[in-house]
Amino acid sequence: MRLFYAIVLTFVTALPLRAEVDIQEVTSPGGLKAWLVEEHSIPFVALDVRFKGGASLDAPEKRGAINLMTGLLEEGAGEMDAREFARASEGLATRFRFSVDDDALSVSSRFLVENQDASVALLKEALQNPRFDEEAIERVRGQVLSGIRSSAQDPNDIARETMDGLLYGDHPYATSTDGTIESVTALTRDDLIAAHDAVLARDRIFIGAVGDITPEALGVLLDDLLGDLPETGAPMPPRADVTVPSGVTVVDFPTPQSVAIFAQKGIDQKNDDWFAATVMNQILGGGSFESRLMDEVREKRGLTYGVYSYLVPMDLAETYQGSVSSANDRIGTAMDVIRDEWAKMATEGVTQQELDDAKTYITGSYPLRFDGNQTIASILVGMQMLDLPIDYIPTRNDKVEAVTLDDVKRVAGELLNPDGLAFVVVGQPEGVETTATSSD
Amino acid sequence: MIRLPAIAALASLLLPASWATAAENEAVTTFTLDNGMEVVVVEDHRAPSVQQMVWYRAGSADEPKGSSGVAHFLEHLLFKATDKMESGEFSATVAKNGGRDNAFTSYDYTAYFQRVAADRLELMMRMESDRMKNIRLTPENIETERNVIIEERNQRTENDPSALFREQMNAAQFLNHRYGTPVIGWMHEMRELDLQDALDFYDLYYSPNNAILVVSGDVDPDEVRSLAEKYYGVIPANPALPERFRTQEPPQTAARRITFSDPRVAQEYVMRSYLAPERDSGAQKEAAALTILAEILGGGTTSYLVEKLQFDSQVATYAGSFYRGQSLDDTTFNLIVVPQPNVSLQEAEDAMDAAIAEFMESGVDPEQLDRIKQQIRAEQIYSRDDADSVANRYGSALAIGLTVDDVQQWPDVLEVVTAEDIMQAARDVFDRKASVTGWLTREEADQ
Numbered sequence: 001m002r003l004f005y006a007i008v009l010t011f012v013t014a015l016p017l018r019a020e021v022d023i024q025e026v027t028s029p030g031g032l033k034a035w036l037v038e039e040h041s042i043p044f045v046a047l048d049v050r051f052k053g054g055a056s057l058d059a060p061e062k063r064g065a066i067n068l069m070t071g072l073l074e075e076g077a078g079e080m081d082a083r084e085f086a087r088a089s090e091g092l093a094t095r096f097r098f099s100v101d102d103d104a105l106s107v108s109s110r111f112l113v114e115n116q117d118a119s120v121a122l123l124k125e126a127l128q129n130p131r132f133d134e135e136a137i138e139r140v141r142g143q144v145l146s147g148i149r150s151s152a153q154d155p156n157d158i159a160r161e162t163m164d165g166l167l168y169g170d171h172p173y174a175t176s177t178d179g180t181i182e183s184v185t186a187l188t189r190d191d192l193i194a195a196h197d198a199v200l201a202r203d204r205i206f207i208g209a210v211g212d213i214t215p216e217a218l219g220v221l222l223d224d225l226l227g228d229l230p231e232t233g234a235p236m237p238p239r240a241d242v243t244v245p246s247g248v249t250v251v252d253f254p255t256p257q258s259v260a261i262f263a264q265k266g267i268d269q270k271n272d273d274w275f276a277a278t279v280m281n282q283i284l285g286g287g288s289f290e291s292r293l294m295d296e297v298r299e300k301r302g303l304t305y306g307v308y309s310y311l312v313p314m315d316l317a318e319t320y321q322g323s324v325s326s327a328n329d330r331i332g333t334a335m336d337v338i339r340d341e342w343a344k345m346a347t348e349g350v351t352q353q354e355l356d357d358a359k360t361y362i363t364g365s366y367p368l369r370f371d372g373n374q375t376i377a378s379i380l381v382g383m384q385m386l387d388l389p390i391d392y393i394p395t396r397n398d399k400v401e402a403v404t405l406d407d408v409k410r411v412a413g414e415l416l417n418p419d420g421l422a423f424v425v426v427g428q429p430e431g432v433e434t435t436a437t438s439s440d
Numbered sequence: 441m442i443r444l445p446a447i448a449a450l451a452s453l454l455l456p457a458s459w460a461t462a463a464e465n466e467a468v469t470t471f472t473l474d475n476g477m478e479v480v481v482v483e484d485h486r487a488p489s490v491q492q493m494v495w496y497r498a499g500s501a502d503e504p505k506g507s508s509g510v511a512h513f514l515e516h517l518l519f520k521a522t523d524k525m526e527s528g529e530f531s532a533t534v535a536k537n538g539g540r541d542n543a544f545t546s547y548d549y550t551a552y553f554q555r556v557a558a559d560r561l562e563l564m565m566r567m568e569s570d571r572m573k574n575i576r577l578t579p580e581n582i583e584t585e586r587n588v589i590i591e592e593r594n595q596r597t598e599n600d601p602s603a604l605f606r607e608q609m610n611a612a613q614f615l616n617h618r619y620g621t622p623v624i625g626w627m628h629e630m631r632e633l634d635l636q637d638a639l640d641f642y643d644l645y646y647s648p649n650n651a652i653l654v655v656s657g658d659v660d661p662d663e664v665r666s667l668a669e670k671y672y673g674v675i676p677a678n679p680a681l682p683e684r685f686r687t688q689e690p691p692q693t694a695a696r697r698i699t700f701s702d703p704r705v706a707q708e709y710v711m712r713s714y715l716a717p718e719r720d721s722g723a724q725k726e727a728a729a730l731t732i733l734a735e736i737l738g739g740g741t742t743s744y745l746v747e748k749l750q751f752d753s754q755v756a757t758y759a760g761s762f763y764r765g766q767s768l769d770d771t772t773f774n775l776i777v778v779p780q781p782n783v784s785l786q787e788a789e790d791a792m793d794a795a796i797a798e799f800m801e802s803g804v805d806p807e808q809l810d811r812i813k814q815q816i817r818a819e820q821i822y823s824r825d826d827a828d829s830v831a832n833r834y835g836s837a838l839a840i841g842l843t844v845d846d847v848q849q850w851p852d853v854l855e856v857v858t859a860e861d862i863m864q865a866a867r868d869v870f871d872r873k874a875s876v877t878g879w880l881t882r883e884e885a886d887q
Contacts, residue, residue: 020488041486042824083751086741090811093818112818139750142780146707146757153706155599255704257594288540289519289531299528302587305595325595357536364538368489368555372825 045211064179201233208380247435258427285309349409476649484827509625
């Protein structure tokens with residue numbers, strides 16, 4: 001047994017790995033900037049393009065337009081209708097994924113080197129010449145409406161939408177990017193064209209590429225793919241004013257297990273205390289089996305299958321949130337335990353052992369993220385959107401290592417607000433009542 | 441195209457992880473330890489990480505009657521104490537080393553995995569081999585963890601009418617086979633699971649001659665072999681390991697219909713499942729034909745059902761088909777139609793049956809078959825970007841009685857499937873007497 005421990009210690013004190021990712025900045029002849037990792041061992045390219053602003057650029061009264069527009073990009077473009085487009089894409093064995101969230105419209109694609117030109121030409125049509133055929137609009141509108149109806153009956157989605165509505169007031173973040181039955185039903189083809197013009201512009205593009213391609217070839221490809229897009233689109237929305245309701249909001253929903261989301265104000269990624277907050281969150285509820293919340297709520301009491309907390313640094317607002325679900329007769333106990341842990345962390349901070357363990361996890365797991373061309377392409381875009389330097393990756397773990405016990409204690413005290421932790425509970429929780437009143 | 445959340449969840453349950461890939465593209469090494477433990481090594485030296493998986497040939501379909509859910513319960517309990525480790529220390533140690541770990545249980549297998557920096561592989565093997573034989577459980581472990589799996593069932597199933605419906609579909613499909621019982625277990629039996637149930641399952645099935653080690657990432661096969669011999673090779677085989685016989689389906693002679701109603705249902709749909717053959721070692725041709733049939737009928741925008749029901753007639757918001765060939769015993773081939781709001785479930789079902797009848801008349805579109813095969817070939821390149829998924833494919837195949845040869849021949853078996861093979865497989869599988877038709881509805885059904 002002793003030997004066993006000795007070996008564990010040896011490993012723990014070993015130096016954390018460095019992620020070796022050789023990023024080049026590429027500027028196309030036409031002036032588009034991209035980050036590239038050349039990886040010539042497999043003959044394909046992963047390309048990730050994001051347009052900042054995303055669904056938050058929806059015009060007033062047109063909520064859901066950008067989401068519907070995004071869903072229609074692959075439903076007919078140029079000379080091709082939806083089915084011809086799909087057949088062309090299948091024939092090339094390429095893959096395009098179009099998606100949109102609150103902060104970005106994302107186009108992630110992969111294509112074989114042997115089919116590169118034809119694949120890029122096809123993607124260009126989707127991005128620049130989508131047809132928005134009436135038939136396709138109605139078909140995809142039906143899919144969106146089906147999703148909205150499903151969300152209205154899903155306890156997790158109900159909790160999310162309720163909490164967002166409470167937190168973000170009249171900001172776009174307050175409502176679902178899908179829109180509502182009414183707003184989506186009312187959308188016209190012109191609304192979709194306007195949505196396209198609002199988001200797909202050159203002044204908000206972020207690009208990451210990984211694979212079997214040279215910087216020169218990538219530059220030419222990008223000008224061809226994106227060069228003809230308009231220079232600018234809709235102005236970016238303002239920052240959101242976060243208003244945390246105090247107390248508990250219960251949404252009655254007949255289901256055996258209550259779903260709860262909890263929230264308070266957060267911290268943004270540019271803040272000097274970001275890494276201290278990250279370490280603190282890792283210890284409090286950061287997703288591993290070892291977090292305090294998992295230990296207290298699941299391991300010791302068996303009250304849930306999972307309980308987590310997460311820093312949510314969106315482009316226009318920062319919150320700190322978490323989630324748990326427990327049977328209706330046990331959710332109240334789970335909420336009490338979470339409140340206690342929140343208060344304990346705010347006043348006492350963490351132990352040296354917890355700090356060390358969290359650091360080794362955060363630093364050790366970082367290089368494991370870079371595990372495939374498509375994943376790395378996505379990380380490259382995310383880094384640029386955060387305005388991180390191109391040489392950030394090898395320096396990131398040092399910032400984690402620099403966090404001290406005092407830093408965590410101070411940040412926990414400043415950030416955590418045990419009395420102001422808001423809960424939204426969806427279900428029929430026993431002994432849990434709505435107490436919320438709106439306040440800062 | 442917009443993915444419907446309910447359907448996406450369904451697809452992830454039923455679809456195979458991906459197409460298979462050819463062996464010549466993969467740096468795969470396989471060998472067997474003296475005690476019978478099979479080992480698969482998948483090399484990928486692009487990043488300094490490694491994944492270790494241990495697969496046991498024991499899943500929920502191997503459970504004794506009355507103890508449904510014990511395979512999954514035991515999976516949870518393997519994170520408790522052993523002779524050498526305290527409860528929770530396993531995952532804590534993985535986390536302290538910057539890794540993450542988890543496990544999953546299916547009908548046919550239970551698997552445990554860790555993903556860490558490549559130089560920590562030995563530590564992972566030391567711990568994983570330890571808990572193959574040495575767990576030490578307390579009554580408190582049982583009580584608390586039983587509550588956790590009950591909450592897991594609440595979260596995955598009780599809170600999701602679509603999941604409850606699929607559970608009833610499976611129960612109706614399998615008259616005599618354990619696949620009719622959910623992996624997580626029936627709630628009333630889960631509540632009764634005890635220490636002895638868990639230990640009985642553990643003692644019977646957890647041994648090296650019933651396990652497969654799969655290591656993928658930045659590793660050298662010779663080093664993996666010497667580590668595997670050091671940690672797993674010293675564990676004696678279990679001579680009492682039983683043959684894997686399960687009660688089999690009798691001839692199915694009556695079409696079944698079910699209606700599952702729940703006020704929480706937002707999107708009604710109709711689903712049909714047919715009893716279908718699975719991939720068998722040395723005989724994968726029929727399963728290959730069914731795999732491509734599922735793609736032809738419901739694999740995406742250009743598929744037959746989507747064409748007929750979403751484009752031509754616009755009866756459906758979504759139409760699809762699924763086949764899970766990677767199964768130890770008979771599996772299912774599924775059709776699903778989510779009707780437009782103004783279309784009844786009866787109309788949706790009729791349109792689905794009419795479309796299938798039409799397909800049986802018109803046959804396979806050769807251009808569509810070409811496109812599918814082009815994608816299968818391309819996948820052999822794309823999958824090299826994901827060594828863990830290759831590892832997963834070997835592990836799950838070996839756990840259901842397929843061999844390394846079967847896995848490596850699978851792309852070729854798919855490649856030579858002809859239109860006639862597909863139509864023959866369709867004629868064989870679309871037997872209404874061996875089917876269940878299910879309606880998921882919002883209102884209470886009229887009796």
